[in-house]
Amino acid sequence: MYYASIAQQFKVDSVAPGKVSAICSSGPARQTGSEIRPCGVRHEAEDMKPKNSLERVLAVLEVFSEERLEWTPEDLMRELGYSRPTLYRYLKILKDAGFLMSTRNAGVTLGPKVVEMDYLTRRADPLVLRGEPHLKQLTADHFCTAMVLRWYGNKILCVASESSTRNPISSYPRGRPMPLGRGAIARSILAQLPRPRLMPLIERNLSDLRAVGLGDTAEDVLKSLRKARKAGFCVAYGEVTPGAVGIAAPVVDDRDYPIASVCVTIAGNLVTGAQIDRIGTEVRRVASQISVDQANDKA
Amino acid sequence: MYYASIAQQFKVDSVAPGKVSAICSSGPARQTGSEIRPCGVRHEAEDMKPKNSLERVLAVLEVFSEERLEWTPEDLMRELGYSRPTLYRYLKILKDAGFLMSTRNAGVTLGPKVVEMDYLTRRADPLVLRGEPHLKQLTADHFCTAMVLRWYGNKILCVASESSTRNPISSYPRGRPMPLGRGAIARSILAQLPRPRLMPLIERNLSDLRAVGLGDTAEDVLKSLRKARKAGFCVAYGEVTPGAVGIAAPVVDDRDYPIASVCVTIAGNLVTGAQIDRIGTEVRRVASQISVDQANDKA
């Protein structure tokens, strides 16, 4: 039988615990501490379609994006391939829970429960809580925008941001995923990833990575990232926002696996190279401070 | 009492416009232990237990609150009454979707997907989009905090807020539900509700409503609210935050049903009664402007 064969396969894997580590070291990273399952392919190519109804309800929430903030039931049925009653049942449940709300145009959008939960997240996320004082400090010391960004799935997500400039340069406020191929933040995180986890990401973003001068081949990029890792922080000139310098350092867990990044963004015409180095050192210090606090969080 | 005297002073000052005093409360803020009292409308007799698995998964997300930001699987099993495998299955799905994440203490918290969705909500919510320019205007004109708050379920939820003060007085930033029984905001919304919808809410919050001087019996409160409705805006002195004056007006849909509230919060020692009246008129104008725009949103 189908299931039987799968089960057997799993059994074979787990019968010999000694070999598991060998398999892991050459496969994708296993789930680590407080991270989301870093299962290789996510939104990029093709999510494996949800198999059970629980995942199918949640899948409804996944279709909302910056490009498509509002959906009609018809479109949802088409997009997700659910039957009419099913879709409407899902919608009812999601609306009742406040995750969705109706719009006038007979459509649906994300609802107030999301807002409420985000507030709780701000209060709960240790990275936000620990990060904020540091961000205040950084923005007090420099005329800049300082941020903490989470690494989850294959995304980089700003979770906290503080600014001492009039019009903050960053176009990535809390909650907006950042590109993987550009900017000091992305690099600071990539540089910290174990090779097997890293390579597919490099391949996928090679054109961007090449464009910002990290190297022509994947191997070259890898070499550049090794250097970056050694330095402890990354600098990027106008890669994400023209005229802005990004200075970022990774926050890691107790296994040196990256979980976030601390970044200072500052107008390019405001800083000299020497200053950038000084800020870089500060950012690195902050990031590693957060890393340590984080690791010791046995509360 | 201190606040009472301030309130009285205001009352005298604002006698001229006549209506205002009628809808003003003179009740001092009652200190309930800490300065910030979380809105405690939770596990009343209100939520019926979820019947199908879809609702049961979502119910997991419902247990997170300001008082309890982190849960262990064990506690969740106890709280929700799910079996071990079921609970873990739910957790796995929710974690994979990013709604939850593991903490080091073998617990779970709300995850990054929530943050991401909240960002989308900020971009999608017409109240936020339409409201923000008005808030900018209000905070430019006055030294205050201006907010838009949604009315959903039986909650009042701040969705947008702008501030021109150094330390914003409001302890209700985006996403934090507000109490129903206190403050100008709550009153501006309650006043707009149809009687059958309103009465149970009055009953449930009668002690609070009485404390702020809206009347002794439910009928009295109802009468006060009628007046408030007529005036078009509400004023409250230190009911939510000691020393702060709240001035709020309802945003309604095309059937005059309240969907939100616009509020200006300003330090009590900064404004005279006459100014409060002027601000009140402004707030009312903004709220009704948003109402109209909202109703015409056939985009």
Add this chain to the structure above:
DNA sequence: CTTAAAATCTCCATATATGAGATTTTGATG
């Protein structure tokens, strides 16, 4: 008041989630 579109409901065969307990994995510790 009539009509169209949207949303909900009914029915039922069948796929699917469930829970008790066994099993495996994790991670802390001497």
Add this chain to the structure above:
DNA sequence: CATCAAAATCTCATATATGGAGATTTTAAG
């Protein structure tokens, strides 16, 4: 690194919820 307890996952028979087609009610519009 062997050991042990706690945490997480798995197995499988069973009961249950699910989703498809189409009927039906509700809502919005003319």
